[in-house]
Every structure is written in structure tokens, then in C-alpha cells.
Amino acid sequence: MTFDLLTALATFALVTVITPGPNNLMLMASGANFGFRRTVPHMLGITLGFPCMVFFVGIGVMQVFDLWPISYTLLKILSVAYLLYLAWKIANAAPPKQANAEGRPLSFLQSAAFQWVNPKAWSMALSAITLYATGRNLESVLWVSAVYVAVSLISTTSWTVIGQELRRFLKNPERLRIFNLVMAGLLVATLIPVLWPA
Known part of the structure; x- marks a missing residue:
């Protein structure tokens, strides 16, 4: 990958991950309710989970949607349901003193798995692979995934x-x-583009 292409990819990746979306809103809420230290597993789940998703999208997981179009509809339903559940949990979060005893932020595995039902993550992964790993070769897919690890660390923090x-x-x-x-x-509100695309 050339330096110019890598710079463009890094800029694209940073802009896509740092703008408000489900991950970032949940991290901000978790930081406010649980503090930085307790949110670290959630942060790492996003930082590593999303680039893994990008990698699998790049090596062909999207072909599943081509083979079974109903799987895309099922993913959409699952995404909406899970985001509504998480919104309910945030809306009903206990005050910090109670949260320390009762509540807990998302774990590493929960936040990594969340990427697969996050509509913004799907959009970002598809765009990044389409624009910066056009040949879908392993090297370019790995570059895109690695850049997302770096910029995700900046964004989640x-x-x-x-x-x-x-x-x-x-x-x-x-x-x-x-x-x-x-x-x-x-x-x-992040579901609006999913439910009513332009």
C-alpha cells in the first residue's frame, strides 16, 4: 500500500470511527456511569472486534448475503432489537454508587460481538473494504484492518x-x-438510517 493511499485510509478510518455512533455513545455513557478503568474491556472489545469484522468482511463474509438474502433482513432485525435493548439499559442505568455494586459495563466479548449487529460498523466495514481493498487480497485487507486498530484506540479512549x-x-x-x-x-436515533434509508 502506497503512503498516499495509507494516509487517505487513515483519515477515512479516523473520521468514520470518531464520529457519533452506537459504539461511541455507549462508551461515553459507560465512562460517565462506570469510569475509565471499568470501561477498558468495552474499549478493547471495540478496538479489536471491529477490525476483526473488517477483516472477515474483506475476505468474503459478505458473500453470505448474496447467497442467502434473507440473512441480511435477519441481521437488520437483530441489530434493531439489540440496539433498542442497549438503549433501554442505558436509560435505566443506576447512579454511579449503585452501578458499582449492581451494574457493569459491556465486557470485551460483548462489545466485540456487538460489532456484528452494529449498523454503523457494517456500513464502515463495507465502505473501507470497497474503497481501500478493492482487490480483496489478503495484504490490503490486513492493512485496512490494522489501520482500524490504531484509529479505534484513539476513538474509544x-x-x-x-x-x-x-x-x-x-x-x-x-x-x-x-x-x-x-x-x-x-x-x-442511530437506527433512523437503518429503518428509513435515504
């Missing part, structure tokens, strides 16, 4: 830190409740 910093402001239970409701609403 940033959004979690934002959430943790908001935690000071959200010590008031009423503010935290409003924050969680707003985060849940925004997470549901």
Missing part, C-alpha cells in the same frame, strides 16, 4: 474520557438520569 469527565458534572442523580435518557435517545 477519547469517548470514554469524555464520559468520565462528564461524570463530575453528573454526580447529581437527576443530571445523570437526564444524561442517560439523552444517550439512550441518541442511540435509538
Whole structure:
């Protein structure tokens, strides 16, 4: 991969992962509710899980949709249902003191698996492979996946830190409740392009 293409890929990848979407909204909510340290497994699940998804998309997993078109509809239904469930969990998150005892952030495996039902992740993976691994050869797919590891680390850390910093402001239970409701609403809003494509 040439330097120019790698620079373009890195820019594309950073812009796609750092903009608001389900992963980032959940990380910010987790940072606010659980703090940075407890959110690290969630962060790592995204940082490594999404590039793995990109890799598998690049080596041909999309052919499943071509062979069984119903699988795309099933994935869409599963994605919507799971995002609504996560939005409900965020909206009903306990205050930090209770959360420490009762609640817990997503685990590494949960957040890595979430990538497969995240509509934004599918869109990003398909776009990245289509634009930067056009030949679908192993080397180019690995480059795209590796770049996503680097930029995902930047994005997950940033959004979690934002959430943790908001935690000071959200010590008031009423503010935290409003924050969680707003985060849940925004997470549901990320479904609009999936349910009503332009």
C-alpha cells in the first residue's frame, strides 16, 4: 500500500470511527456511569472486534448475503432489537454508587460481538473494504484492518474520557438520569438510517 493511499485510509478510518455512533455513545455513557478503568474491556472489545469484522468482511463474509438474502433482513432485525435493548439499559442505568455494586459495563466479548449487529460498523466495514481493498487480497485487507486498530484506540479512549469527565458534572442523580435518557435517545436515533434509508 502506497503512503498516499495509507494516509487517505487513515483519515477515512479516523473520521468514520470518531464520529457519533452506537459504539461511541455507549462508551461515553459507560465512562460517565462506570469510569475509565471499568470501561477498558468495552474499549478493547471495540478496538479489536471491529477490525476483526473488517477483516472477515474483506475476505468474503459478505458473500453470505448474496447467497442467502434473507440473512441480511435477519441481521437488520437483530441489530434493531439489540440496539433498542442497549438503549433501554442505558436509560435505566443506576447512579454511579449503585452501578458499582449492581451494574457493569459491556465486557470485551460483548462489545466485540456487538460489532456484528452494529449498523454503523457494517456500513464502515463495507465502505473501507470497497474503497481501500478493492482487490480483496489478503495484504490490503490486513492493512485496512490494522489501520482500524490504531484509529479505534484513539476513538474509544477519547469517548470514554469524555464520559468520565462528564461524570463530575453528573454526580447529581437527576443530571445523570437526564444524561442517560439523552444517550439512550441518541442511540435509538442511530437506527433512523437503518429503518428509513435515504
